[in-house]
Amino acid sequence: MIYxxxxxxxxxxxxEKIGEKTGDRVVNISDILKSGSGKIHIGASVLFxxxxxxYAWxxxxxxxxxxxxxxxxxGAYCYAVCTxxxxAGYTIDILKKRLKLKSGYSIKMPNNYIPAFDVDSEETALQKVRAASVKLDSVCDDIIGRKECFDYDRGRFALIKSYVAAHFFNKYALSSKPFYSEPACNGCGLCEKNCPTGNITVVDGMPFWDEKCVQCLSCIHRCPKRAIQYGKFTKNRGRYYFNYTEEEINGQKGS
Ligand SMILES: Cc1cc2nc3c(=O)[nH]c(=O)nc-3n(C[C@H](O)[C@H](O)[C@H](O)COP(=O)(O)O)c2cc1C
Structure with missing residues (x-):
């Protein structure tokens, strides 16, 4: 099972790519959390x-x-892939303390954190996705072969980023207050539908954000009217969500 x-x-x-190659079922963690699920047992010799x-390393x-x-x-074979x-900073190391991982990987993908940075150029984003596709193929080979392998990029100053910066991020940056919608909003409700934490409610054609926000930024990036902003800086920044076809990805795979 892949969560x-x-x-x-x-x-x-x-x-989903790993699921296709390994024949494993793919499950959305948001659905599990929304359903109020009880304990989940992962049996011996299971691929998990x-x-x-x-998020913030x-x-x-x-x-x-x-x-x-x-x-x-x-006895389960547990693996983690972070995008x-x-x-990634110490993300996989931190996860290792909570889950007995046999393998762990980081995969570079287009950046979506627009409160701090702009999105990648179209060219860079596509290059990242193509390189990611190549790396995922070899990750899948490792998983199928149940290899023990760790291949992730901590980057520079990783300790400070993963422990100090992440602490401040979780303490101060998860607020919903800076979200607002502009007059271009037509109340279509996609933000409410797409929010993985059920944090948005559209009332009288306007979205309202509750305080359960985890900053995934799905609402901003997927708004068809570009009508959602977060604070002062997102207005002039690009928007991104994964929307590549297999043909685009495989065009010059790995280039
Ligand atoms: C709140 C937040 C924090 C992020 N922090 C980091 C980070 O510390 N390092 C990094 O390389 N990318 C960071 N990113 C970028 C995302 O990890 C990256 O774009 C990821 O592939 C998005 O995955 P998703 O499309 O499945 O949501 C961050 C994105 C968000 C929304």
Missing amino acids: YFSGTGNSKWAA GIVFPV NLPKPVAEFLKLLEVNR CGDE
């Missing part, structure tokens, strides 16, 4: 994968919540 969390589709795509985006909150539900038999715009 994934995803805001803008990168990690969902990675999970977890795929998710890196650490685990996203829903993934940390999901880990609390797990009861994993020591990140640039560097």
Whole structure:
């Protein structure tokens, strides 16, 4: 079984790609959390994968919540794949302390954190996805062969980023308050439908954000009217969600 969390589709795509190659079922962690699921037992000799985006060089909150539900038999083959715009910091190391991983990988994908940075250029984004596709093929070979392998990019100053910066991010940056919709909003309700934490409600044609936001930014990136903003900086920044066809990805695979 492969469990994934995803805001803008990168990690969902990675999970589905692994699912296709390994023949494993893919399950959305958001659905599990929304359903109020009890403990999840992972049996011996089972393939158990977890795929998710890196948030502030650490685990996203829903993934940390999901880990609390797990009861994993020591004989299971557990692996993790995190997607990140640039560097994963100590994310996989932190996960290793909570889950007995046999393998762990970071995969560079288009960046979606627009409160701080702009999105990647179209060319860079496509290059990242193509390189990711190549790396995922070899990750799948490892998983099928139940290899023990760790291949992730911590980047520079990883300790400070994963422990100090992540602490401040979780303490101060998860607020919903800076979200607002502009007059271009037509109340279509896609933001409410797509929010993986059920944090948005559209009332009288306008979205309202509750306080359960985990900052996945699905609402901003997927708004067809570009009508959602977060604070002062997102207005002039690009939008991104995973929308590549196999033909686009395989065009010049790995180039
Ligand atoms: C709140 C937030 C924090 C992020 N922090 C990092 C980070 O620390 N390092 C990094 O390389 N990318 C970071 N990113 C970028 C995402 O990890 C990356 O774009 C990921 O592939 C998005 O996955 P998704 O499309 O499945 O949501 C961050 C994105 C968000 C929304």
